Amino acid sequence: xxxxxxxxxxxxxxxxxxxxxxxxxxxxxxxxxxxxxxxxxxxxxxxxxxxxxxxxxxxxxxxxxxxxxxxxxxxxxxxxxxxxxxxxxxxxxxxxxxxxxxxxxxxxxxxxxxxxxxxxxxxxxxxxxxxxxxxxxxxxxxxxxxxxxxxxxxxxxxxxxxxxxxxxxxxxxxxxxxxxxxxxxxxxxxxxxxxxxxxxxxxxxxxxxxxxxxxxxxxxxxxxxxxxxxxxxxxxxxxxxxxxxxxxxxxxxxxxxx
Numbered sequence: 234x235x236x237x238x239x240x241x242x243x244x245x246x247x248x249x250x251x252x253x254x255x256x257x258x259x260x261x262x263x264x265x266x267x268x269x270x271x272x273x274x275x276x277x278x279x280x281x282x283x284x285x286x287x288x289x290x291x292x293x294x295x296x297x298x299x300x301x302x303x304x305x306x307x308x309x310x311x312x313x314x315x316x317x318x319x320x321x322x323x324x325x326x327x328x329x330x331x332x333x334x335x336x337x338x339x340x341x342x343x344x345x346x347x348x349x350x351x352x353x354x355x356x357x358x359x360x361x362x363x364x365x366x367x368x369x370x371x372x373x374x375x376x377x378x379x380x381x382x383x384x385x386x387x388x389x390x391x392x393x394x395x396x397x398x399x400x401x402x403x404x405x406x407x408x409x410x411x412x413x414x415x416x417x418x419x420x421x422x423x424x425x426x427x428x429x430x431x432x433x434x435x436x437x438x439x440x441x442x443x444x445x446x447x448x449x450x451x452x453x454x455x456x457x458x459x460x461x462x463x464x465x466x467x468x469x470x471x472x473x474x475x476x477x478x479x480x481x482x483x484x485x486x487x488x489x490x491x
Contacts, residue, residue, distance in 0.1 A: 249285060250281040250283075253287055254295050260294065262297070271317075271324050274328060278330045285429065287337055294334075295343060297342030297346075308472050311471040321347060323455055326381070331432050336363060338357065340363040352428075353412045354410070356406070356421075379391065386410055390410075394410075
């Protein structure tokens with residue numbers, strides 16, 4: 234099965250693409266899949282006016298990096314994987330067309346990362362969580378993540394995000410981490426399409442050029458955070474600390490379900 238499925242839909246004022254994450258039972262991602270996703274979104278930006286990042290998985294929108302892959306990967310591949318997870322926020326920040334993230338389930342760690350630069354994030358209500366879970370499992374939280382989310386999260390809650398708190402859909406809405414919550418998938422899609430249709434109705438030249446100008450200014454600032462975050466990627470950390478963390482995640486999440 235391919236890691237990502239694409240469906241196109243014509244709307245009144247433009248064309249959009251749904252990109253479905255379907256990478257594993259938990260919708261975790263490897264470094265190569267992150268590269269594939271980044272390139273896919275950029276390629277689609279030349280063909281459509283708006284992108285919706287979503288999933289058909291019953292429980293997981295995207296559950297972050299694949300712990301089994303990271304545990305068995307070489308030190309070099311671990312470094313490459315975590316580097317692209319840091320890099321992808323930077324690479325997607327000035328995507329030429331807007332994209333909306335549709336959290337159809339848990340949006341943990343990397344799931345929130347790939348959605349952080351989106352124009353909007355909408356979430357399905359229920360027993361789902363979202364947040365940066367790096368700190369609680371023993372991984373450093375790249376500062377570029379915080380630099381992006383602080384633009385829309387209520388400032389007093391940034392501390393909770395930095396400490397690795399996981400948020401329910403209603404909590405995520407309250408603090409600004411998501412822009413809307415729906416009680417079922419049909420209503421969730423309505424929320425997404427209402428916002429998509431609004432963005433598509435704006436004068437394209439004025440909106441897109443203004444949006445891109447603002448984002449390029451912000452991206453110049455993000456570059457220094459990106460470079461500092463990558464300085465932390467050291468072979469000894471990848472060889473000693475990361476395997477311990479990954480074994481813990483596998484025992485807690487995967488083995489527990491067997």
